[in-house]
Amino acid sequence: MAKQEYIDKNKEWLRAKAQEPGVKPLDKGIFYKVISKGRPDAPKPNRNSVVVVHYTGTTINGKKFDSSRGGTAPAMRLRDLIQGWIIALQQMRVGDRWEIYLPAEMGYGRFSQPGIPGGSTLIFDIELLGVG
Template identity: 70%
Template sequence: MAKQEYVSRNLEWLEAKSREPGVKPLDKGIFYKVLRSGDSKGALPGRGSVVTVHYVGKTINGRAFDSSRGATPPAFRLRELIPGWIIALQQMHVGDRWEVYIPASQAYGKSAQPGIPGGSTLIFDIELLAVN
């Protein structure tokens, strides 16, 4: 498949996903669906927070490129992650589990990463376990 066709297919997939029941918008073309709600009165992470999460990352064809499931959940400084994660996680409370749909412009853009072609829309199942 040609690069431009791949990019177009990813954008079309995201547009279709955005119209599904239960899918809600965030900033910059990011969408999410709540899989489980945590404590709505709990703290929200800020850009400088360290977040502990479990996650699975997939491309739109369903192929997983990364996962923390089955291992110790990693901790990340939020500001060091891709923009899509920064935007989504700042809206999540501890215990929330969301499926997040991130356009390439808020992920790796045109750059390919291991297991991720350039221009990919990314799908993440993210569970926020702790904020420090």
């Protein structure tokens, strides 16, 4: 598949996903679906927070490129992560588990990463376990 064809296919997948029941928009073309909710009074992270999360990342064809599940949940400074995570996680509360759908520009853009072709829409199943 040609690179532009791949990029177009990813954009079309995201447009279709956005129309599904339960899928809601965030800023910058990001969409999400709530899998489970934490307490409504649980803390939310900000850009400078350290977040503890379990996550699995896949491309639109279902290929898993990264996962913390089955190991210790990593602690990461939110501002050091990809733009899509920074935006989505600031809307989550501890205990929330969301599936987020990131347009390529909110992930790695046109640049390829191991297991992720440039122009990929990224799908993450993220569970926010803690905020520090």
